[in-house]
Amino acid sequence: MVDVVDKKTKRKKNYELFNQHMNIPLNNDWQQKLAKEIEKEYFLNLMNFVEEEIESKTVYPPQELIFNALNTTSFDDVKIVLLGQDPYHGPNQAHGLCFSVQQGIKPPPSLVNMYKELNRSTDFQIPSHGELTSWAEQGILMLNATLTVRDGEPNSHAKHGWEKFTNSIIKLVSDEKENVVFVLWGGNARKKVKLIDASKHLILESAHPSPLSVYRGFAGCDHFNQINEYLLEKGKQPINWQV
Numbered sequence: 001m002v003d004v005v006d007k008k009t010k011r012k013k014n015y016e017l018f019n020q021h022m023n024i025p026l027n028n029d030w031q032q033k034l035a036k037e038i039e040k041e042y043f044l045n046l047m048n049f050v051e052e053e054i055e056s057k058t059v060y061p062p063q064e065l066i067f068n069a070l071n072t073t074s075f076d077d078v079k080i081v082l083l084g085q086d087p088y089h090g091p092n093q094a095h096g097l098c099f100s101v102q103q104g105i106k107p108p109p110s111l112v113n114m115y116k117e118l119n120r121s122t123d124f125q126i127p128s129h130g131e132l133t134s135w136a137e138q139g140i141l142m143l144n145a146t147l148t149v150r151d152g153e154p155n156s157h158a159k160h161g162w163e164k165f166t167n168s169i170i171k172l173v174s175d176e177k178e179n180v181v182f183v184l185w186g187g188n189a190r191k192k193v194k195l196i197d198a199s200k201h202l203i204l205e206s207a208h209p210s211p212l213s214v215y216r217g218f219a220g221c222d223h224f225n226q227i228n229e230y231l232l233e234k235g236k237q238p239i240n241w242q243v
Contacts (some may be wrong), residue, residue: 018187026067028074034175037168052150058151060087061094066094069143070169072136078173079139079236080181080227083189086158087149094149100132113209113218121225124241131243137227138239143169145188171195179234181227185209185218202230 007192026034037043050066053059061068072077093101099111107115107130118124136142145166150156173180174196184190184199186208196203204226207217228238 008188012096027071027192030067030070030075033075033172033198034169038163042161042164044072046165049160053148053150053157058116059148059157060089060091060151061096065094069098069136069147071140072097072133073139073141075173075176077139078141078177078180079168079231080140080239081143081173082135082183083170083192084142084144084186085186086146086155087144087187089149089152089154089156090149096147097132097136097217098144099130100135100142101130103129103131105130109211110209113211113214116226117209117219117221118241120220121222125223127243129243134216135239135241136243138237140239141169145192167192167195177201179230179236181230184221186213202226 025031050059054063082098087094088097088101088234093105093108096101101108101111102183107128111130115124115126119126132142143166144157146158146162148157148162149164152177170192172184174182178200178203182192182196182203184192184203184205189208193203193205204223205223206223207213207215209218224239224241231238
């Protein structure tokens with residue numbers, strides 16, 4: 001009994017330390033779901049690394065938005081997991097949701113190609129902005145494999161522990177939920193298939209929507225329609241893609 005109490009106390013102290021230093025609390029059921037992960041040594045080392053980077057360099061997204069994907073889409077609400085690789089590394093772009101950019105920023109090429117596929121396959125009208133918060137609010141966990149990046153240096157925060165953390169999130173959703181759509185675009189995302197139980201979830205794979213690979217399988221993939229067809233089949237509300 002003492003050990004259980006001690007573990008709970010340690011977990012609480014680690015989470016309080018995490019909030020105190022990073023000022024990026026988890027505000028919903030993810031806090032409880034990830035409590036054990038947050039107390040692990042690798043994660044505390046990761047937070048120390050990110051904190052040092054923020055103090056000495058320009059880091060994206062803004063500190064308070066690092067966990068925006070989790071805070072916008074609670075564990076209970078997750079219907080779709082959309083995987084990205086790395087936050088955008090330019091000023092005012094990243095805001096913690098993969099593929100999405102802040103209002104006032106021109107949609108990046110990969111997102112433009114996503115819009116084109118939506119327009120081709122649905123009644124989606126291509127907007128002038130790239131802000132996709134409304135998708136996250138409908139149950140799409142818009143998760144990058146790495147949640148921070150240094151200004152102008154793509155993948156600069158890779159291999160510091162973020163991938164281990166986000167892999168734990170993917171596996172948690174796979175293990176504890178049913179009938180979730182996992183969207184894996186590009187080689188890096190497709191490697192995550194081993195974390196997902198295909199017997200109880202829908203896995204959609206294709207090339208990445210970037211200009212370098214869009215015509216190797218993304219264009220014409222019809223994933224947006226397949227997602228909504230699956231959600232309807234499982235008695236769930238389909239996604240309104242229009243933003």
